[in-house]
Amino acid sequence: MSTMASPLDGGGRLRRRRAVNRVMEALATLAAFAAVGVLVIMVISVAKRGGGSLTLDFFTKLPHPFSFTPVPSGLANAFVGTFVIVGVATAIALPIGVLTAIYLNEFAPRRVAFLVALALDVLNGVPAIVVGIFVFALVVTGRGQSGLAASFALSILMIPLIARATQEILALVPQSTREASLALGVSRWRTVVSIVLPQTVGGIITGTTLAVARVSGETAPLLFTSSLVGDKLHFDPRQALATVPLKIFEYSESPDPADHRQAWAAALVLIGFVLVASIVARAFAARSRRKLGIRR
């Protein structure tokens, strides 16, 4: 070619490259907004369908087995059951998770820490339904279903979450504070308990809140551990307890629109709890990171 094309005004080739770039940028932007859009659509449709049935009765009354006439009924037993089961699960998982994290970060040799962390991440990837079958085989086949069996199953899902979250925050505590404490003659365990841990309380609470939010909505581990329940209200974890996620699961497969209304209302409560807990935990995490002086 005799005419000199400046590289900046662009011939056909550059124009095509720019066009491809613009198309790709547009697609990426579209993808991000599609994902946000799905979340928004889901939350709105749950809120729209469940909002109307959210009365005080919904939280305080028991379900009616068959209601041909519109009787107001609630899921009090399911709320109680979920509360008890998740509470017990947290009581099991919190100490084990935090202690495991302390071992990983403060005591374990490098190689051992690598393997333990790997095992925790793999445990985190075990499907919840398999954990349900495990607890079924270990406990339920002998003693029958119980809230405790369900708590055990949920705690297995919580341990890796709490341990990894705690370890991450422990790793953020500056090495110099540990060294300062040890240099003053303070023993190692006092250093961990009195100097390191207090700085990580925020992070541990955050991790635990996220784990609670995650397992409160878990249904799969409950199917084989705490599903055969009546519509009675009780607090005893030694018997099977009704739970909110399982109620939603059962109602969602029912042909009765009245059941669907209950399912939507329960879903609204669950999604509200989970999202609020995640948002609060995130805000808290940002704050405790700032306190530890880490800017990301």
Added chain:
Amino acid sequence: MSSIATQAARAADLRRRGRFRPGDVALHGLTLAAALAAVSLLFLIAWKVTDQALPAIHDFGLHFLTTKTWDPGTRQVFGAAAFLFGTAVTSIGALLIAGPLSIAIALFLTELAPRWLRGPVGALVEMLAAVPSVVIGLWGILVMGPVVADHVEPFLKRTFGFVPLFGGDPSIFGLLPAILVLTIMITPIVSSVSRELFLGVPRDLKEGALALGTTRWEMIRGVVFPYARSGIAAALILGLGRAVGEAIAVTQVIGGNVAIHWSLFKPGDTLASRIASQYQGASSAKQVSAIAYLAVILLCFSLLANVAAQVIVRRFAGRHPVAR
């Protein structure tokens, strides 16, 4: 005045105390015990689930994988072939949609979005992962299902009806709704892992490419993708593992059916959804054992996928320390 002897004794005493402190040993032991308990759970799960499945493993052996019958009636013949097929179709289908989508989201969050938008959009995408699967399933049946049956599937049939995948009658329950639900569930995970990877790509490489006159997309293709290649593979494997293991939402929308067919519109079952749907119905010891056999297959796959993905991620992180 202390003599040399007492000074030496004090030094020895200090040294001894430095070596042995009951509190240190106690805390070390306690935390080690907790770590061992957590790790042993993994082995305990593998052992107990396999133990429960032993009768079925003994009866059916590896033929279980190729038998497509699931007859809890008088014949008591069980096989996983139909569910393996359903699992493969739904999870690969979900990955085909969620993979590119997630990578695009991660690119938007790391390269394109204005800084003030990155935090909120990233958090919202991760919120999607927090929505309980039973709620996604409820939404899938009652909101997404009718839309899929009335609009999406007829459209696919009209346009691509010659492909066997899109033949058959539109229905609310089927493999396609399961694929869509799984896509929603794995996109947040794959995109958040990819985002971390893209954040780790050194700035000087990216700026070097841009300075050579590449467009942003060419820079991404030439620098970001090759740099993060193995990490992206790990993210996709993690997503696949999640899709294969998801039980509840899939059970709600897939319809429950023991069949192998090419139409995405027809109902089917995955390994996980078959296990979940049997929770009230196991009538014989043999059936319980066959259900555990399904769980063994699921567990094997998820262990393989997760170990592979985690090892890749760790090697990647070791080679390219994420600079922040």
